[in-house]
Amino acid sequence: MEKAIVLAASALGAGTAMIAGIGPGIGEGFAVGKACESIGRQPESSGAVTRTMFIGCAVAETTGIYGLLVALLLMFANPFIGKL
């Protein structure tokens, strides 16, 4: 019974952790939109803009990756089962 509760809570927790995906999604969409705008304005600077955009996107993605790591931990390497 205890194990079932822990497993259910872990599954819910894994799902909840992925709410973290919202932030990077909005942020990256905004960054890419701005990059497209600036490439449209100055097509000759597309190389530098794209490079900077990718780095910014990767940094913005970090929080989403943290959420994903938590979700993966809860699903595949659950630390709570061992504490029962």
Place this chain on the structure above:
Amino acid sequence: MKITDLFRGSDGVDVKGPGVLCSFDIGGVTINLTETVVLSWVIILAVTLLLAWLTKDMKTRNISKRQAVAEWAVQTVYGLVEDSMGKRWRPIAPYIGALFTFSILGSLISMLGLRSVTADFNVPLAWALVTFVMIHSTNIRTNGLGGYLKGYVDPIPVMLPFNILSEIATPVSMSLRHFGNVVSGMVITSLLYYALSMITKGIGVALCTIGIPAVMSLYFDLFSGFMQAFIFIMLTMAYISNVDGNAEV
């Protein structure tokens, strides 16, 4: 064995850490020889052999195609370092190039069906710690020890714990970003292979296990591996030139 067995796909999802091939006991400390270590040796050996072959009998004129490739690679790395850090930082280019090569090959080794070297947290953490040491040594060299320590109480002494935290967060976030991307790609592809092989079992024809995994692998292994390697070196360079006040970028 029937020909359809080749397209059977995976039977289940299992996400495991790198396997331990054998363990040594040296002075009470257990040292595990993991898959990661052995695959790193394989990568190092492969890169060494490749470079030895590329740079064999180099000439100053009438250069061979091999030498042209080698020169292109070296010039690209040096150009990238000069663009983002300035000419003064040219000596750091070999480190950046080695980091990029190791990172990208460590991620792409999963295309051979082996375990990605970078899917072991120890590997990106070690690289991030090297970067961490470089950032702080550069900072001390630029500002002097006094200036470096003064940076922690900038702008007001109350900020000390937050400044220390933000310094610690740099290697943690760098390594977790790389590790998380590679591992999530690994997990998602293994889930996908499992789903595809279930579909195959359901309809009895190996329809989905051909082709689709290759397309997925293109994004999760190739693109993601390349992007993370590139981001890792770009962030390394950005952080180092950030603390270097004399950089002429």
